[in-house]
Amino acid sequence: MEKGNDFEIETKIKLINRSVSDDQDFITSPQIQIYLLVNPRSGSREGRSYTILEKDCYQYELDNGDTCELNIINILLKDSMEDFKKSVLEKSRLLNFEDEPQTLKKIITVIAGGDGSFMNILKEMEDYGVILDNVIFTQFPFGTANDLARAFSWGATPSQRMKTDLRYLCNLLNSAKETGFDIWEINIHADEVNGDVESVDGNELISHQMHHFTKLMCHSFSFGLDARIGLNFERRRTRSRCCNNIRYALEGMKRVFCCCFYQRTLRIREILTKFSQNPPEDDSQEFESIQSDDLEENASDKMMTRQVKLDNKEFTIGSHRDEENTYYIRGNPVSLYCTNIAILMGGRNNIWEGGRNRSGITDKSGRPIDPRVFNNSVAYNDGKLEFTTFSSMFHLIFQKSRRVMQAGGPFVFEFEEYKKDEIEENKNDSEPQKTYINIDGEFYRISDIRKLTISRYFKEKQLRILVNENDSGSS
Incomplete structure (x- = not known):
């Protein structure tokens, strides 16, 4: 037996x-x-x-x-x-x-x-x-x-x-x-012509033939290279925990060392045009810059004041430096992560802690925002989400994130409508742009994503x- x-x-x-x-x-x-x-x-x-x-x-x-x-x-x-x-x-x-x-x-x-x-x-x-x-x-x-x-x-x-x-x-x-x-709701809107949502079923990637997709989130959301690796791993999942860990590592190595053989995964600034927090309607605070030289070395009271302002005001992060009163994504990261709990990736990564001394946003002149304006603690019942970016796959592996935002939302992501070198009359004939998304360890490939929102599912409980x-x- x-x-x-x-x-x-x-x-x-x-x-x-x-x-x-x-x-x-x-x-x-x-x-x-x-x-x-x-x-x-x-x-x-x-x-x-x-x-x-x-x-x-x-x-x-x-x-x-x-x-x-x-x-x-x-x-x-x-x-x-x-x-x-x-x-x-x-x-x-x-x-x-x-x-x-x-x-x-x-x-x-x-x-x-x-x-x-x-x-x-x-x-x-x-x-x-x-x-x-x-x-x-x-x-x-x-x-x-x-x-x-x-x-x-x-x-x-x-x-x-x-x-x-x-x-x-x-x-x-x-x-x-x-x-x-805290439970969060994610709404994804794809292009009405070429948009689609695909997910893994067994070893196959199946199309849901839909332009709008809603899913609840409990611990994390991300898009970029990490989600593409996760989707490819899901298609090759085994019954063994040990083999699954090896399989995941191999998928990551393929994207790092064999990138010439695969279609390149678009970086965050190539697909994301704007990322913002919508404030309450009765909040009329004016935009206020929070540069490194605005903070004294041990000004804890001042940092708390700054954090309160970030929580309750409109907070816009752009990809292209063409707007006033806007922060900008630093560099051109491969992934953007949103977390509701401290430890992720099977206990290997404390993503928010990994960005303790690194900022993922800058002002219009390119100066990084002081990461001390953010609270170091992460809790799944504080009504907030933490957003970070990763510059490369190596930064993701070694927990070297950059802090972008810590607030209560609701949040809005706006994406490029189509590639920069594409002209209007050829839009319908072009190859759909693929964006890879991870929601609580479930992976999706979205064709021509246009908008994504994240908000509290239970508004007052x-x-x-x-x-x-x-x-x-x-x-």
Whole structure:
């Protein structure tokens, strides 16, 4: 018998032995309702340790005396997802009836898969009518990079006990700390004639034949060379975490050392014309330059004042030096990154920290803006996003970013309508310009992108999430 099958049988026995015995009374009204949504194909496919079980529902009495019901859902099975949405819809509505006696205290939804699954499931639940205010979410590290799970302190990979002891898993979730989490919405508009959105399905790049595309973002967004490398990697993904890391490295090396054999990826200033933050309508602050010589060495109060002004005013960054009251992108970077959490790329890069002493914007005369005007801290519940650029692939590898903006948005990106040497009458016959985009580790190729916006999805609230405070769930 193969080693993999031995592990599956051993795991199944351990989990079943730890479940409530079938001859015990069934808990009809559990106080804690937990839904474990598993993608058995994500990452190294460790989620199969849950989907191979003979049952998909387990009940326990937890350490604090509460009763708990754990439901395991394979998100690849349509019927299972439909049953899950019906169940969580009913439970979320139940919590709204405060005047009626009930035992249900909280609903926890756990996504055990890649980071992209988190936003997809969230959107499905909302579209179905689930009251998200009454559901608490978290992400387990069952994907490849697991950036979101790391941000929530669940670690890089799940511990063996998390995979084999379901009662322990329920206790861990019940004792985790609840906090808030910012969710962002990205809207992409492509040209009405040549525009298109493509994404990876298996090993193929498929066209969605659309000009407008909307997607939720939880931890990062980028466009440029890094997104192109990621898209090519997704088309060659394997089942092994180690092989995936090697594959990703090879894709990066191909773009650096074999660039003559591939179509060149356009740099940021070749495709982006303007990047701005739209201020509140009642904010009438005038543009004020923030040069290096405006800041004293230890003027912390002055820096705080500058940061407040950046947060609440229109902030425009152009690519071409032809406008007044505008900052400009420094150099001609290969990628532009937007982050909502501190650590990305499988725990390898703290992108904002990497640009601590480097500015990615200049004034009209070309003088870099002092990077001290930005706050060094990064938080997923502060209502802000951090934007950086990378001058080359080597800068990306070694975390040498340049800080561009740190603010609350909404943000607007405007792109070149068509290439500079192209004339109007040949526009419809020209080859569409390709822009590569990464949203939470899911990659897209956009033909003739025209505009992209980023804004808070929940305008006056945050998603409820669970954070592991004792780190006992990770390995």
